[in-house]
Amino acid sequence: MAPDIVCIVRFIKNQTVQIDMSALRLSSPHYRRIAESLRHTLASGALRPGDRMISARRLADREQVSLPTALEALRCLEADGLIVARPRSGYFVCQRDISQEMLPVRALSGPVPVTLAAVARSLFSSAETRLIPLGAALPDPHWLPTDTLQRALQSASRRLDAHGQSYSLPPGRADLRNKIAARAAQWGACFGADDLVITAGATQALRLALRAVCQPGDAVAIEQPAYFGTLLLLEDLGLKALQIPTDLKEGLLLAPLADAIKQHRPAAVLASPTVQNPLGASMSVARKQELVALLEQAGIPLIEDDVYGDLAGEGQRPPACKAFDQSGNVIYCSSLSKTLAPGWRIGWIAAGRYHTQVLQARMAGDWAGAPLLEAATSDVLASGDYDRHLRRLKVRVADGVRAVIAQVEASFPKGTRVTAPEAGFLLWVELPPAVDALEVHRRALALGIGVSPGPLFSPAAELENFLRLNCANEPTTQLLNAVDQIGTICHELTTSSRPAGFEIIDGSEC
Known part of the structure; x- marks a missing residue:
């Protein structure tokens, strides 16, 4: 619908009315005139970042227009990123020096040991379960299809009877493997049910893959920054991390990867080409094809x-690298932990030419699966309930990301930069250099707020002024206030690190 007639249609949506479209376009709607006046007010500096805007009702009275017209004017400013709405609190002026520019790509270095476990243990041991969940990369439990999952469990329990309480032996239930293979075929994957092994989540799948192709002391090429679960796996298996620069738009950069292969010959490349954690970057189809060809x-x-692939794309999800694998060189790992049922721990691996090694490793380790959960998952995938849930989840995730980005813009200090991912629910935030993300984590934890500090995403606990924020939660007043509190902590740390005599006058540094 053309923006010129939005507010008019709102008043007549229950009537049949003939509208002269050309006449409407020639006029200047009241809401646009009011919005332009408000823009001039903001540009004059009369209101500072974080100040409350005039309420819609007062604006309507002042301009002698209807309340919907006043709201439309404020929404115009919100769409331009000038103000942000806070639930039940009104509109506030955004922090306009927050940038969504691409973060710098760091220079390539050689393989390094991973020394992250001590930092991770320190952070995780201090965390409580009842935190405002801006740290853990999990969807809001209220967003999950709980009723659907319960019905599937009950149906599977009746069908399996006592066998539901037994073991599911590797490679896992055939009905679930068939459903996974059929879904993967929709985006071009060329593996069947017999090529799959069901795992206890994607982390176990990644562990099996690394054990199949690596020996202790080997180097593994990873993205920079990298998911901390990947780093912990490398450390536990005695593997070294070879960091490859990763771009916010392009994903894993192929030229540095090619150089790293020539110089260091890694035993494997472990990457998330679709919705990378923590950047949210996705490689294009062409670049995925190039990556597969380069490594082959x-x-x-x-x-x-x-693991985040199902959250990408408006309708049909984009193909994974596995779709372009003709030789079995791609070991594909995924799960439903980020979209459907984190606690069910349903994952899988299609290991290509390494299938035998992976299956042997699965049988030698924590090999037993849960038949009841596998059967229930198969039912959910077969019924179409998962696809319906995914459509709703993507909308909620997009709304959550927008709300948190807007709150970061309104609350965080000058010099902050934040990603705006096209898919997924994670924000990667670069704080001013003076702000220590570990200290932000500690202070936020004391307030009952969870965040993931940047050092978790670096082999040697670097990235000291970065944060990862989870946006897969209902943007309630409590959640947005928590983001505001994190911003306040960052402001305090920025101020406390300033040299003596440093002053701030009218918001400018002198």
């Missing part, structure tokens, strides 16, 4: 972590 030519396996 080099004889280096690609371990593809596709």
